[in-house]
Amino acid sequence: MRSTTESPDVGESVDDRSTRARIRDAGITCIARHGIKETTARKVASIADVSPALVIHHFGSMDGLRSACDEFVATTIRDFKEKTLSTGPNLDVLAALRNAPNGPLIAYLAQVLADDSPAVARLVDGLVDDAEGYIQQGVDSGLLKPTDDPRGRAVVLTAWGLGSLVLHQHIERLLGFDLTDPDALTRPTAGAYIGPIYEIYGEGILEEPFATQVQQLFTESEGTT
Amino acid sequence: MRSTTESPDVGESVDDRSTRARIRDAGITCIARHGIKETTARKVASIADVSPALVIHHFGSMDGLRSACDEFVATTIRDFKEKTLSTGPNLDVLAALRNAPNGPLIAYLAQVLADDSPAVARLVDGLVDDAEGYIQQGVDSGLLKPTDDPRGRAVVLTAWGLGSLVLHQHIERLLGFDLTDPDALTRPTAGAYIGPIYEIYGEGILEEPFATQVQQLFTESEGTT
DNA sequence: ACAAGTACTGAACACGCGTATAAGATACTG
DNA sequence: CAGTATCTTATACGCGTGTTCAGTACTTGT
Numbered sequence: 239m240r241s242t243t244e245s246p247d248v249g250e251s252v253d254d255r256s257t258r259a260r261i262r263d264a265g266i267t268c269i270a271r272h273g274i275k276e277t278t279a280r281k282v283a284s285i286a287d288v289s290p291a292l293v294i295h296h297f298g299s300m301d302g303l304r305s306a307c308d309e310f311v312a313t314t315i316r317d318f319k320e321k322t323l324s325t326g327p328n329l330d331v332l333a334a335l336r337n338a339p340n341g342p343l344i345a346y347l348a349q350v351l352a353d354d355s356p357a358v359a360r361l362v363d364g365l366v367d368d369a370e371g372y373i374q375q376g377v378d379s380g381l382l383k384p385t386d387d388p389r390g391r392a393v394v395l396t397a398w399g400l401g402s403l404v405l406h407q408h409i410e411r412l413l414g415f416d417l418t419d420p421d422a423l424t425r426p427t428a429g430a431y432i433g434p435i436y437e438i439y440g441e442g443i444l445e446e447p448f449a450t451q452v453q454q455l456f457t458e459s460e461g462t463t
Numbered sequence: 464m465r466s467t468t469e470s471p472d473v474g475e476s477v478d479d480r481s482t483r484a485r486i487r488d489a490g491i492t493c494i495a496r497h498g499i500k501e502t503t504a505r506k507v508a509s510i511a512d513v514s515p516a517l518v519i520h521h522f523g524s525m526d527g528l529r530s531a532c533d534e535f536v537a538t539t540i541r542d543f544k545e546k547t548l549s550t551g552p553n554l555d556v557l558a559a560l561r562n563a564p565n566g567p568l569i570a571y572l573a574q575v576l577a578d579d580s581p582a583v584a585r586l587v588d589g590l591v592d593d594a595e596g597y598i599q600q601g602v603d604s605g606l607l608k609p610t611d612d613p614r615g616r617a618v619v620l621t622a623w624g625l626g627s628l629v630l631h632q633h634i635e636r637l638l639g640f641d642l643t644d645p646d647a648l649t650r651p652t653a654g655a656y657i658g659p660i661y662e663i664y665g666e667g668i669l670e671e672p673f674a675t676q677v678q679q680l681f682t683e684s685e686g687t688t
Numbered sequence: 689a690c691a692a693g694t695a696c697t698g699a700a701c702a703c704g705c706g707t708a709t710a711a712g713a714t715a716c717t718g
Numbered sequence: 719c720a721g722t723a724t725c726t727t728a729t730a731c732g733c734g735t736g737t738t739c740a741g742t743a744c745t746t747g748t
Contacts, residue, residue, distance in 0.1 A: 257695075273578075275500035279736060289697050294737060296695095352577045353498075354632045362633045373668075381673050383666065390659035391668070393637045400633075401626015407579045408587050408625075412618045434615035440674035441608065442667040443598075443616070448606050449665035482725075504706060514727050519707060521725095 258296045261286045263341060265293075265307045270345035274304065274353055308357030311346055314338065315361065319368060331365055331399035336420055345418045348403045366396045483521045486511045488566060490518075490532045495570035499529065499578055533582030536571055539563065540586065544593060556590055556624035561645055570643045573628045591621045 264286035268277040279300055283290040297303040318338045335343055350358050370392035376382035385391050402409060406417040415427040422428060442449060489511035493502040504525055508515040522528040543563045560568055575583050595617035601607035610616050627634060631642040640652040647653060667674060 278734080280734085291698080291737080291739095292696055300736065351633075352629050359633065359636060363637070366637060380670055382668050383670055385659070385662060385668075387655075387659055387662075390638065390655055391662070393634065394627075394656070394659040394663070395668075397627045397630050397634055398623045401628075401630050402619075402622045403626075404577050404629050405587075405622050405626050408576075408584065409618065409622055411584060412588070412591060413615065430612075430615055431619070434610070434612055434619040436669075436677050437610060437612075437616070438619070438663065438667065440667050440669045440677060442663065442665050443607050443610075443620075444661075444665045445605055445608055452661050452665060503704080505704085516707080516709095516728080517726060525706065 257286075257288065257292070261288060261293055261296055262303070262306050262310060265303045266311065266341060266346055269304075269307060269349055270342035273349045279303075304355070305357060307346070308350065308355055308361075311343055311350075312357050312361040312364075315343065316364065331369060331396050332403065332417075333423075336423065342418075344403065344420065347400070348406055348418055351400055351404050362396070362400070365400070366392050369396045482511075482513065482517070486513060486518055486521055487528070487531050487535060490528045491536065491566060491571055494529075494532060494574055495567035498574045504528075529580070530582060532571070533575065533580055533586075536568055536575075537582050537586040537589075540568065541589065556594060556621050557628065557642075558648075561648065567643075569628065569645065572625070573631055573643055576625055576629050587621070587625070590625070591617050594621045 261282065264282045265277065268282050268285055272281070277300075279290045279293045282303065283293050286293075293300075293303060297306055315335060315338070319334055332344060335347075351362070366389075370388055373382060373388060373392055373395070377384050377388075403417050409431065410416045413427065413430045415425065415431045416422060417431075419425065423432075444452060486507065489507045490502065493507050493510055497506070502525075504515045504518045507528065508518050511518075518525075518528060522531055540560055540563070544559055557569060557572075560572075576587070591614075595613055598607060598613060598617055598620070602609050602613075628642050634656065635641045638652065638655045640650065640656045641647060642656075644650065648657075669677065
């Protein structure tokens with residue numbers, strides 16, 4: 239079908255290292271920087287150094303570009319997770335993604351998570367699935383306490399991680415720690431954010447007698463559903 | 464100055480129960496339903512059943528309307544919190560707001576939290592302050608464990624609560640529980656969300672030996688700042 | 689070398705947007 | 719009653735948007 243100067247039988251990868259990929263990456267960059275609604279065909283075109291018409295020519299519409307960006311980010315994340323799955327259990331949903339090299343993935347996520355799309359929904363579902371797996375690993379290896387509701391715990395932990403990412407501006411204002419920074423974990427202010435988290439993860443925040451009391455309150459009202 | 468058919472010396476309240484307030488409420492409703500970027504002068508005008516020009520006439524610009532909405536929601540929340548402050552400590556940032564009667568406050572928050580604005584930043588800061596106060600109360604009364612970093616704990620807990628709110632669509636998809644529902648806490652699916660949370664709040668998720676290990680790791684790298 | 693098809697651009701279209709302006713309606717003040 | 723200030727609307731302007739279209743450069747297959 240289409241080829242540049244290389245062998246045309248590779249299909250996807252040839253198609254991808256060309257202008258079309260540059261435009262897609264420009265879209266990801268623009269969304270990561272300015273958000274979805276501020277990402278216009280002309281801005282993307284200017285970043286990719288092409289004409290606005292070419293954006294439409296390659297992706298059909300701005301919606302098509304959006305889908306392509308979502309899809310690409312999702313598969314990139316999935317691929318990267320597979321590669322680093324052997325790192326072992328991790329409670330930070332984003333820990334693995336931080337080391338990913340392909341552009342501003344985390345900032346893109348922060349912008350896109352709030353505004354729902356099918357690809358993002360699938361991505362989040364995948365992250366929850368992974369979290370559930372990681373947690374199970376942790377339980378098996380004796381690092382994490384077991385639970386009656388592994389799925390619920392995975393959803394809550396993922397929501398906390400991703401939700402904090404979406405609110406990164408507030409967290410940065412309040413703690414001086416920017417979650418969208420790729421090197422966030424090595425910053426000196428990282429402890430201000432991670433410290434309280436692992437304090438809660440470690441021992442909880444409820445005093446013992448009250449903890450078991452609340453615990454029973456909620457294990458009564460469910461469990462039989 | 465301005466009055467309808469009532470005494471003109473009350474100032475604000477007279478100004479407020481009239482068309483201007485209807486437009487402001489229409490703005491809040493529209494933002495809560497469709498988000499900020501989708502909230503246009505014409506849509507707001509249609510909801511308030513007035514002409515688009517009147518929106519500008521009363522608020523100067525769409526930015527003015529946005530500010531007025533932010534301000535109104537913020538003061539409404541602040542007022543309501545003051546009224547129900549005697550309820551005692553609470554770990555759910557939104558628990559108090561749920562009972563607030565004035566329209567879709569929570570849905571408004573969910574739409575606005577991601578997209579920063581000065582009023583929202585102040586509101587979030589206030590919520591963190593309140594959380595810190597609540598937590599201190601809890602510690603004093605023996606319900607909550609003390610911490611070396613009360614501020615950090617308050618920020619993290621608030622971020623978790625608000626972040627989950629922003630991601631309500633994902634949580635609803637995964638757990639069947641809608642955080643923007645004013646009566647969310649009475650729904651039968653509430654336990655699926657609240658259960659895991661209070662399990663973590665109660666006992667944490669890390670097994671004891673590993674917990675203290677991680678704990679020391681992070682108390683070493685900070686504390687001296 | 690020639691035909692065909694693809695990559696790419698510049699200009700233009702229709703549309704929805706925020707907003708200004710002028711005029712009409714309405715209600716207070718004297 | 720007239721005068722005046724405010725409320726409210728209809729209309730229109732300018733702009734940025736997504737997208738279309740005609741046309742040019744270039745690459746590819748034969």
